[in-house]
Amino acid sequence: MEAWVPLLNIFLNSPVPESEASRWLHQSFSASSAATAPITTASFVSLLMKPLDAIVVDDSSSSSTRRVMYVQTLPNMVQTRIFSFLAVEHQRFCRRDLCNMARIVLSDNQELDFWVEKAAHHLLDAVSELNFEWISSLSLDSGDESTGEEFESLPGWLKDAAGSGELLPWLPISPEDLNSRTLCGDSGKNNDTLDQVAEDVEQFMDDVVEKVEIDDSQCKNDSVGPEIHNKALSLKAQIMNFESTTKVVGLANEIRKLCFVKKGGSSLVLELIEPWLADNETASVLLSQLSYGSEEELTWPSQVLCSIILPKFLVLKEPAPRVLVAATLEYCKLHQKTAVYALLLPLILNKNGINNPICDVITRVIKECLHRAHVSAFCQKLLCGGKDERGVICLPCHQHLISDEMVWTESLFNLFQSILNHNVCLTQDSVDRILYQVHHLAEKFSKSLKFGNFLLCLVTKCSPLLKSHKSLLTEAVEKTNTLLTKSILSKLAIM
Structure with missing residues (x-):
């Protein structure tokens, strides 16, 4: 216990506990390497998990x-x-013990503090296996040779099974699938778990965006016909005159039917209707009503989002109305990949750069609608991908508001801070x-807080990713x- 008192004091008093605790741990290991009784990370986790009897007083004072x-x-x-420190330094600790501790805390029947629960969830996410990388670390061909991993030594029963010729048949992965993946062996590269997850997520999102992308050339070269044209203009006039929610629901159904009268012409119809000009309450009702009942599960949500919400937020100069933000968040929770390509990417690539109100909207969508692995892949696509790789979705009439590259403003740096x-965890x-x-921009923003x-x-x-650029x-x-x-x-x- 005494050996860990300085570390516990850091958690109690330090304004930057994670970085200071990491530095203390590193220095302590270096100083104790030649000591007679060096400290171990296992002893710290054992201390944290030490069982104690606690007295609980309920509302009736019993x-x-x-x-x-x-x-x-x-x-x-x-x-x-x-928990935040353990998530950052989880590679120094036994993953199994950290998993058990986080699960015990989260499964406790007593009411958890919000921030404790968030930190425990983060720790569990950090130490949970996100891909098949752990399979390769077993090294079935290694025989009795030590792998050099403190906590990943090969169990005896697996050594006996290694010569049977079967590749752990109870695993949800075939030998061909395992051999086709470069996990940590042949390439000689040191790919970490996050990079693999981000790459897998990015590939999946790429597959989706190929299906949801709007074919501008088809829209421009194809006419909707006079009957549909007149009907669209009539719906536009009705949308501009909000009378009741019931009427807007009926108009939403008519818009959906009109968009699917002619396959592939929905974006042209939406351009004629101009639903982004509707007031905020009408737009929120349209968004909620048009997200369901579509025959085209991927294309339609993206067209709805980029025709109703995106144009409003692209020109946002004041804090977004609550009714609009609430409807947008609910929609993006249902259509996360659409939210990336038809809302987040176009907003961040705003031709004039993002301002504080736009930054606030993007931040809320990212925090409340997307998993952190998706956000990491999204950032990699945004920062490292080209125009074609990003696959931005918007109506042709709004393309002039979007640039091919990010305009770096104070608000954009503030977004990445959030x-x-x-x-x-961003990739390298x-x-x-x-x-x-x-x-490049340090001098320009030299006085910016x-x-x-x-x-x-x-x-x-x-800090670990910055050492080579110090x-x-x-x-x-x-x-x-x-x-x-x-x-x-x-x-x-x-550092």
């Missing part, structure tokens, strides 16, 4: 005793910081692209002149 782990007796703030604070190439922009806050967040959250980043920070400059430089000096 008390009872229940069995809890030591970590559950600590203040909520300390628990949150410990993404990092959401515990999204994404961080490299951000660093290029930081170095938002830019300085982003740099401080970047150094705190992504001199470049230091040079960029030295060009700034804010209250945060010295703090950032001090962090870089000890």
Whole structure:
């Protein structure tokens, strides 16, 4: 217990507990390497999971005793910081023990503090297996040779089964599928779990966007005909005059029918109706009604989103109306991939750059509608992909509002800060692209506190990915002149 008191003091008192605790752990291991009784990470987890009897007092003032782990007796703030630290440094600890501890905390019948629950979930996500990489680490061909992994040694029963010729038949993966994946062997490259997940998610999203992409050439060269044209103009006039929710629901059904009268002409019909000109309440009702009952499960949601909501947010200059944001969030939760290509990508590629109101909308969609792995893949596509790879979806009449490249503004840096604070792990190439922009724009934003806050967040959250760029980043920070400059430089000096 005494050996870990300094670490617990860091969690209790430090303003930056994760980075300071990581530094203390590294220094402690270096200092104790030649000691007679060096500390081990296993002993710290054993301390946290030590069973204790806690007294619980209910509303009727009666008390009872229940069995809890030591970590559950600590203040909520300390628990949150410990779980966050373990998620960052999980490779130093036994993954099985961390999984068990997080699951015990989350399965506790007692009411959990919100931030403790979030941190425990984050820890469980960090140590859970996200792909088949753990299979390759078993090294069935290695015989009795040590793998060098502290916690991944091969069990004896697997060594006996290795000569049977069967590749663990109870696994949900065929030998051909396993051999076709480059997990960590033949290529000699050190691909981590996040890169593989981001690559898999990105590939899946690419497959989807090929199906939802709007064929502009077909729309431009194909006429909807006078009857459909007149009907669309009539619906436009009715939408502009909101009378009741019931009437808007009826109009939504008519719009859906009209869009599917002629296959492939729905975007032309929506351009004629111009639903983005409707007031916010009407738009929210249209969005909720048009998201269901479609025969085209992928194409239709993207056309609905980019014709009703996207044009409103592209020109947003004031905080978005609550009714519109609420409807957008509910829609994006149902159609996550559509949200990326028909809302997030076009907004971030705004020709004039994003401002604070647009940044707030994007941040809420990312935090409330997307998994962190999807956000990581989305950032990689945004930062590293070209125009064709991004697959932005919008109506032809709004393409002039969208650029092929990002316009870097203070709000854009603020957006990436929010993404990092959401515990999204960016890939190395994404961080490299951000660093290029930081170095290029440091002088332009030299007095910007938002830019300085982003740099401080970047150094705190992504320090392992920044080590090879330390001199470049230091040079960029030295060009700034804010209250945060010295703090950032001090962090870089000890990185």
